[in-house]
Each structure stands twice: as C-alpha cells, then as structure tokens.
Amino acid sequence: MKKNTKQMGKTNWPVTILLIMGCVTIFFPLYMAVIIAFKKPSEMTNDIAGALSFPSSWSFDNFTEAMRVTDFWNSLGNSLLITALTVVIAILLHSLAGYAIGRNMGKSKFYKFAYLYIVSGMFVPFAILMMPLVKQTSQMGIGNRAGVIILYVVFYMPMNLLLYSGYLKNIPLALEEAAKVDGASTWKTYWSIIFPVMKPMHATVAVLTALGTWNDVMTPLVIMSGTGKNTLPLAQLNFQTQFGTNYNLAFASYLLALIPILLFYLVCQKQILNGVVNGAVK
Amino acid sequence: MMKKNERKRTFLLITIPILVLFFTFNTLPLIKGFIYSFTNFKGYGSYDWVGFRNYIDLFQDARVGHSYLFTFKFALVATIVVNLFSLILALGLNSRIRAKSALRGIYFIPNVLGGLVVGYIFSFIFTYILPTIGKSLGIDFLSSSMLADTKTAWFAIVIVAAWQAIAMNTIIYISGLQTVPEDVYEAGSIDGATGWTKFKNLTFPLIIPFFTINMVLCMKNFLMAFDQIMALTKGGPAQSTESISFLIYKNGMDGGQFGFQSANAVIFFVVIVAISIFQLTFMNKKEEQL
Numbered sequence: 001m002k003k004n005t006k007q008m009g010k011t012n013w014p015v016t017i018l019l020i021m022g023c024v025t026i027f028f029p030l031y032m033a034v035i036i037a038f039k040k041p042s043e044m045t046n047d048i049a050g051a052l053s054f055p056s057s058w059s060f061d062n063f064t065e066a067m068r069v070t071d072f073w074n075s076l077g078n079s080l081l082i083t084a085l086t087v088v089i090a091i092l093l094h095s096l097a098g099y100a101i102g103r104n105m106g107k108s109k110f111y112k113f114a115y116l117y118i119v120s121g122m123f124v125p126f127a128i129l130m131m132p133l134v135k136q137t138s139q140m141g142i143g144n145r146a147g148v149i150i151l152y153v154v155f156y157m158p159m160n161l162l163l164y165s166g167y168l169k170n171i172p173l174a175l176e177e178a179a180k181v182d183g184a185s186t187w188k189t190y191w192s193i194i195f196p197v198m199k200p201m202h203a204t205v206a207v208l209t210a211l212g213t214w215n216d217v218m219t220p221l222v223i224m225s226g227t228g229k230n231t232l233p234l235a236q237l238n239f240q241t242q243f244g245t246n247y248n249l250a251f252a253s254y255l256l257a258l259i260p261i262l263l264f265y266l267v268c269q270k271q272i273l274n275g276v277v278n279g280a281v282k
Numbered sequence: 283m284m285k286k287n288e289r290k291r292t293f294l295l296i297t298i299p300i301l302v303l304f305f306t307f308n309t310l311p312l313i314k315g316f317i318y319s320f321t322n323f324k325g326y327g328s329y330d331w332v333g334f335r336n337y338i339d340l341f342q343d344a345r346v347g348h349s350y351l352f353t354f355k356f357a358l359v360a361t362i363v364v365n366l367f368s369l370i371l372a373l374g375l376n377s378r379i380r381a382k383s384a385l386r387g388i389y390f391i392p393n394v395l396g397g398l399v400v401g402y403i404f405s406f407i408f409t410y411i412l413p414t415i416g417k418s419l420g421i422d423f424l425s426s427s428m429l430a431d432t433k434t435a436w437f438a439i440v441i442v443a444a445w446q447a448i449a450m451n452t453i454i455y456i457s458g459l460q461t462v463p464e465d466v467y468e469a470g471s472i473d474g475a476t477g478w479t480k481f482k483n484l485t486f487p488l489i490i491p492f493f494t495i496n497m498v499l500c501m502k503n504f505l506m507a508f509d510q511i512m513a514l515t516k517g518g519p520a521q522s523t524e525s526i527s528f529l530i531y532k533n534g535m536d537g538g539q540f541g542f543q544s545a546n547a548v549i550f551f552v553v554i555v556a557i558s559i560f561q562l563t564f565m566n567k568k569e570e571q572l
Binding site (some may be wrong): 002010013015016018019020022023026027029030032033036044046047048051063093096097099100101104111114117118121124125126128129130131132133134135136151153154155156159177179185186187207211214215216217218222232236237240247250251252254257258261262264265269273276279281 | 288289292293295296297300302303304308310311312314315319328371373374375377378379380381382385386387388389390391392393394395396397398399402403404406407410412414415418429445452453454457492495499505508509512526527530531534535540543544547548550551554555
C-alpha cells in the first residue's frame, strides 16, 4: 500500500499532519473520561490539571463501585439480550419479508402496496407512536424486554425491507428455478439458496440494527420503565442522580457503558464501516 | 399449476403475518395517537372529546411554539455545520495521506458511541473544562458554562450532536468521493482546474447524490433530537432547549397532557413528512439539472 502511494504521487504531508492533529477532537473527551474515572474525588482540583493530569494511582475502585451502583452486569445482560435477539429476528424475518415482497412487487399490486406501506413507516417519528405504544404494550402485557424487542423489529422493518428487496434485484430468478425443477418447495428453496446468497446484506442489516438498538434510550425508557430492569444507556440515565457530584464514579460508569461497543468496533471495524456505507448509500 | 399455487401461497403466508405485525405496532398506535389528539386524555382516568380544541391551543401555546423554533434552528444549524465539516474531512481522508485506514477508523469512533453517555461526558467539558480555560485566558463568553446560558445552550447541543454525526456523514462522503473516476481529474487538470474550482466544478456535482443523502439523513435525525438534550440540558435553561420530541415525552408522559401532546405529535409527523418530501423532490430536480 505504501509503495502504491509513492507510485501514485507524493504523500500529502500537510493534510496527513492536520488530520492527525484533528484526532485530538475525538480522543480528548475519551481521554478525559479515562482520567477522571481513575481518580479519587479528592484529586479533582479546581483547575484543568484536576481533570486532565494522571491520577496518583491507577485504582479500579471507581469501576467496581460503579458496577455495584448501576447493577452493571444485569444492565449489560439486558442490552446484549435485546440487541442480539433483535438482530437475529430482524435478519430472519426482514429478509423473508424482502424476499416475499421484493419478488412480487413488480407484478402484483398487493405486494407493491405492501412494500410502499411498510417503507413509508420510515417517516413516522417515534414521538407520535410513543404514548399510544406505552398504553398498548402494557395492555398486552409486554411492557418489558420482549415488548422492546418486538418494537425494534417493527421499527427497523422499513429500512431493512428496503435493503433486502433492493439486494434481491441482483439475485437472478434462475437461481431458484433450478431448485424448483428438483421439486423443492418455495420455503425450502428460500432457506437453502436465497438466504445464504444474501449474506453481505445480512451483515449490513446486522450492523445497522445493532448500532441503533444498542444505543437507543427512548424505547426502553418509555416501555420498560415499570419493570425495574435497565439497558446500559438506561442505567446511566436512571442512576445519574445517584452519582451526585461524584464525577469519578459517574465517569467510571460512563466508560463501562462505552467499553462493550468500543471493543466490538475495534474487532469488527471493517464490517461496521462497510455496513454503514452499504446501508446509507442504498 | 400446482407449483405456481404453492409459490403464491408461501408468499402470502409470509407477507400477511408481517403486515399484521407492522400494522399492530406501527399503524395502530399511529391511528390511536390521532384519535387521542381530539381528546383531553391525561394519560389516566376518563376523558372527553374536545374536537379541534387541542389543535387550536397548540398554535397559541408559547412553549410549543418555542420548541418548534428551537428544533428548527438547531436542526438547520447542525445540518449545515455537520455537512461542511464532514465534506472537508472526507476530502482530507480521501487524499494521498499516510495511515489512511487508521485515520478513517478513528474519525468514525463517535458514531458508535451512545448519544446519552457522550452527552454526559460533554456536559462535564462545558460545565468545568471550558469555563476554566475561558477564565485563565480571559475569554468572556467561555468563562461561564455554555449550558447555563439561554443564549448559548442550544449551540452546545449543536456541538455535541455534530461531534457524533460528522463521523457518519464523512464516511458517506468518502464513499461518494471514491465513485469519482481518476480520469475526470486528469481531464480537469489539463483544463487547469485546481483547488476550489476543481471542487466546485468537478468533484461536487459528481457527489451530489451523496450530498442529498446526507442532508436528508441529518435533517431527519436532528429534528427528532432527544438523547443529547436529555443528557445535556433536560430542556433548560428556562425551557430554551426543549426539542419537539423532548416536549412530547416530558409533558405527554409525565405532565398529564397526553391528548394535547398527541395533537402536537400529529403536527410534528406532518411536518417531518412534508420536509422529507420537499427535500427529496427539490434535490432530485437539482440532480436532473446537472
């Protein structure tokens, strides 16, 4: 790669240096969060050094305390459960919807309507659904994690249907017809042939759905508030008052909430960037 | 013939339950919200029909009016700031630089972080770090917290929202820039196009579709802003930073204004749809012209 850039022309050093300096804007808030999270309240002097100089000792006390106060492991478990189940259901159900609707919308008015009906759901802001949904989910007895998952599956349906049916246009019908000749049912053909072929789109859908649900505050806030259960972001909101002016404890808790997604990003950076671009450009 | 029926039946058996699911949790609450908007429902107890009372009150309510003004000011400024910075950043990240993929990876980090926690971290910066810097350098407007002043709090929210959104838009612009073929530049440089003229006449027209995506995405997300406001100001100081979503949540869920805020939400919905349609048709026309 480096040799390549030399062949193509000189490295643009001024831009490289500017961009490296610009990284400060990204790292400064994170650096500050780490520093404060490791300090004791007594080390928080009133000058800049109080927030930015290294702590006298790197102790994990704030983190263990923050874990206890915010019930970290349970919140993490809830977040993982909700995100994982939402992603799995989204991939199975939305790809199926994309297949059934996408394959027929060209020739059938009913499927064309179904497509437009669901995709136009993208314009419906959560604010208008919020209050009726709180009532509805509690009446149905799903004012809990299950309800949140169902709602996410519905909220992400417009975007994912758009993505899947768009992707299907590039998959030739001949692929399924060969299997049909062998006597396989449509259902079977879908799972054995079409579903695996859509793998790149599954990755995109997984990334976009996961990022959205993992960081979402509003849905669990209004739907799960009666259950005493928290997701990671919701725990930050609910325990914010308990941190009081103990910023060290608060920042340890913020970091704990950020670490899982940062680790995930570090490992799957390429897939995430590809997924986001694929999703947006489609 | 048998085969064809089997295929048709399978498609219907898939589509109908999906439509039912979507109707139950999207269209049904939408209809209910619309119905509630004609009542004086508090969120509990009994309620009466009030006709268009809520809608009439809505247009005379100073707090609602102000939340619309704030939301539009915020969304407009944030959209411009984000697109300007991310376009510059994308041009930089797409030029002949070292450590290209590492830098791209770093600049995307804000996008994966949760808006609420990011808001809390920035809240500390606005409340403690910036005023300390402001005081020691003798900069007047920085010497007290931006979040505590009704004149500056909205811009603090713009900064935080932009910090996160720039990451996403930059990636989209980069993928746009990558679709510009090298020979366009070669042809351009023969004609003596450099710098700003090159960008204005060659690069930008070619990435207009990506500009459209970014404008629409940005505007829609910022009009629905909630997390950052929840974390930074909770609508304060003096209700100066209440976004529409935040006001609907706050007064509709806790303030006993279920019916009234439903009417607000209906208007909000109409506004979002109108803006999205306007943006898309306007941008489509522009694209065709070019």
